[in-house]
Every structure is written in C-alpha cells, then in structure tokens.
Amino acid sequence: MTHYDINVRQGLPQDMQLLLRDYPRDAWPGHPNFARATQNWMRAHQMFRKLAEILEADTKGILDKQTDPERFAARLGHYGNQLIGNLHGHHGWEDHSFFPELQAADDRFERGLEMLESDHVEMDGLLDNLTRNANRYLKLSDLSPKDAENELPAILANTQAIGRFLTRHLADEEDLVVPIILHHKLRG
Ligand SMILES: [Fe+2]
Ligand SMILES: [Fe+2]
Numbered sequence: 434m435t436h437y438d439i440n441v442r443q444g445l446p447q448d449m450q451l452l453l454r455d456y457p458r459d460a461w462p463g464h465p466n467f468a469r470a471t472q473n474w475m476r477a478h479q480m481f482r483k484l485a486e487i488l489e490a491d492t493k494g495i496l497d498k499q500t501d502p503e504r505f506a507a508r509l510g511h512y513g514n515q516l517i518g519n520l521h522g523h524h525g526w527e528d529h530s531f532f533p534e535l536q537a538a539d540d541r542f543e544r545g546l547e548m549l550e551s552d553h554v555e556m557d558g559l560l561d562n563l564t565r566n567a568n569r570y571l572k573l574s575d576l577s578p579k580d581a582e583n584e585l586p587a588i589l590a591n592t593q594a595i596g597r598f599l600t601r602h603l604a605d606e607e608d609l610v611v612p613i614i615l616h617h618k619l620r621g
Contacts, residue, residue, distance in 0.1 A: 439602060444608070445608040449544070453609070466616075470621075471611065475607060478599075484515055491509065491512070506571055509588075513563065535610060538619055546609075549606050569584050
C-alpha cells in the first residue's frame, strides 16, 4: 500500500500539486479557461455524490423502519442502476479518452492519472458488491421479505463505502485535472 492508495491518502499527494498551487479551487469559477465542458464534468461528479447520499439515506431509513419496503425497493433499483451505470460510463470515458488527452497536453502528471485509474479499478469492486447485495435484496423481497431484511446492513455498508470513496476520488481528481485544463486551455 502506498500513500497514493485511496484508503490512506488525505487529499491530492503533494508531488501532484504542481499546478494546483497556481490554480487553487477558489480561482476556478472566474477563470476564462473554465469551459462549459469542464463545468458539466464537475456537475456529473456532483450527481454521483448526490446519488450515493440518496442510497445511503434510504437504506438508513428502512433500517430505522421509516420507509415502506416497496418504496425502498423501487428507489434502490432506480437510483442504484443510475449510479452504477453512469459511473461505469464516466470512468470508461476518463480512462480511454479524457486522461490520454490530459497526458498528451502535460506529461508531468502521469503518476497522478495512474493513481486515478487505479481508483476506478477499486471502485468497480465496490460497485459490484452493491450490485450483488441489492439484487439479492430485490429478489428476496418478493420471495421472503424477512430474509430480504437481513441484506440491509450489507447494503448500508456498501453505500457508505461508495460515498467515502467518491468524496476522496472526486476531490482529488478535480484537484489534479482542473488545473491542467486551465493551464493548457483544454476542452474550451
Ligand atoms: Fe474518476
Ligand atoms: Fe470523474
């Protein structure tokens, strides 16, 4: 395990902050190179954070008996599919198209981009865990609602792990990527 590991790092590693020092977060919104495409990309991140929050809050709600199981099942299917499907698409595009474009523009951040790609691999595992447990819950809620309930703590743990992961990954990704975009006037 290195200090690049998402489970131990406390923000973007120092050696990857070369441009972040010149382009701090506060300066992004007013920067002329902060293009619409970049703003949309950050809005997608915001949507992922929101979806993870909804799934976690819903699961807490049903564990506290605050939610009707049928309503929970419908929302779990809907928001779970949305989060998992959109994140897979987003990561695939970043790995295959976006990161190579950044790498071509500035080769000083290769290790940073590799770090983000290995985050994506780790995220796949977390999403698979949620998919497996949510599908089991949805199947059991038809067959045996009592047994379905037993799946809820695992689903809560999955949604919390995804939320923690997203908080770290998305912040570090933005801190690495946005300064490169602004500096090289990309995606404008
Ligand atoms: Fe990413
Ligand atoms: Fe991203």
